[in-house]
Amino acid sequence: MDVARLFRHPLLPETDLLSAHYVEHTFSPHWHDCYVVPVIQAGAQLYQYAREQHLAVFGSIGVINPGEVHTGMRAGDDGWTYRAFYPPVSYLQKIASDLAGKPVEPPWFPLKVIHDIPLAQELLKAHLLLEQQFPDWLEVETRLYQAMSVLITRYSGIAPVDETSKPIRHVAWMKEVLSSRLEDSLTLEQLAAETGLSAFHAARMFSQQVGMPPHAWRNHLRLNRSLGMLKQGQSISATAAALGFTDQSHFNRHFKRAFGVAPSHWKAA
Known part of the structure; x- marks a missing residue:
């Protein structure tokens, strides 16, 4: 059975986000005025693009440049499962310009199927975070921006300017x-x-x-401050809310990952 969900997030108001599993559906020849950045999670997809036939399997990133005609269909009986970004040209052009340290043309991706498992995993993590109702905006934007930056520098040939020597x-x-x-x-x-x-x-x-990236450093600062608040008798839910965690389960998950026990166990001890 075909299942598809199209959604957007306030961080990317002009970007469609798709999570889908297709078995019966076949995409007829079509094109987009934006980029298409799909990541195959399971199965395999066969598609026609740039007058050639391509196969995208688990972990593949099949980038489609704006204006390029392409199709899409299953490559096996089980179809394919994937998550896709549809960012406008302006979004990737801005990231490319940030990388280059000056205005540049929109990036162009000559490689039709990219086999890069670590990058695919980072793109998937960002996509999953965008699907959450209340994600940590700093975390999801950092993950997405870094993943798209890697995609651009590694596969479109735009080299980043070095600014790491700037003052601490x-x-x-x-x-x-x-x-x-x-x-x-x-x-x-x-x-x-x-x-x-x-x-x-x-x-x-x-x-x-x-x-560590900014969002991770901020989460650890939140966790360290939570210890004093819990020690003073503040409830777990109030502590989580005061420190900016999206909800108590979000706080519990990060607390246990950092300290090895749940907040309730730490508080009781």
């Missing part, structure tokens, strides 16, 4: 912003704007100098 005060200031806005739905673009860096270079500089 940029990272210190980002930490200050993150610390003062623990409960906010802060985005990577907003964080980068505080330093005058592009989103790509802000995330890369922070990760290289701190050892």
Whole structure:
């Protein structure tokens, strides 16, 4: 049975996001005025693109450039399962310009089927986070921006300019912003704007100098602050809400991952 869900997220208001499993459906020749970035999760898809036939299997990323006619059909009896991004040209062009440190033309991807399991996994993680009702905006934007940056630099030939030699005060200031806005739905673009860096270079500089991306560092700061709040008798739900976790289960999951026990067990001890 064919199942498909098309949705959007406020972080990407002009980007369609598709999660689908197709067995019977066959896409007739068509084209988009945006990019198509699908990641195969299971099965295999056969498609015609650039006057050639291509096969996308588990872990494949079949990037379709804007305006290019293509089809789509199953390559086996079980069909294929995939998640796809449909970002506008302006979105990938902005990331490419951030990478290059100057305005550039929209990236072009000559390779029709990309076999890059680590990159495919990062794109899938970002897609899954975007499907959640209340994701951590900083985390999902950082993951998506970094994954798209890798896609562009590795497969469209746009090389990033090196800004990692800029003063360490940029990272210190980002930490200050993150610390003062623990409960906010802060985005990577907003964080980068505080330093005058592009989103790509802000995330890369922070990760290289701190050892983890901004969203992970902020979550650990939240967790460390939660210990004092729980010790003072504040409830787990109130602590989670005060520190900006999306809900109590989100807090519980991060707490146990960091400290080895659930907040309730730590509080009781």
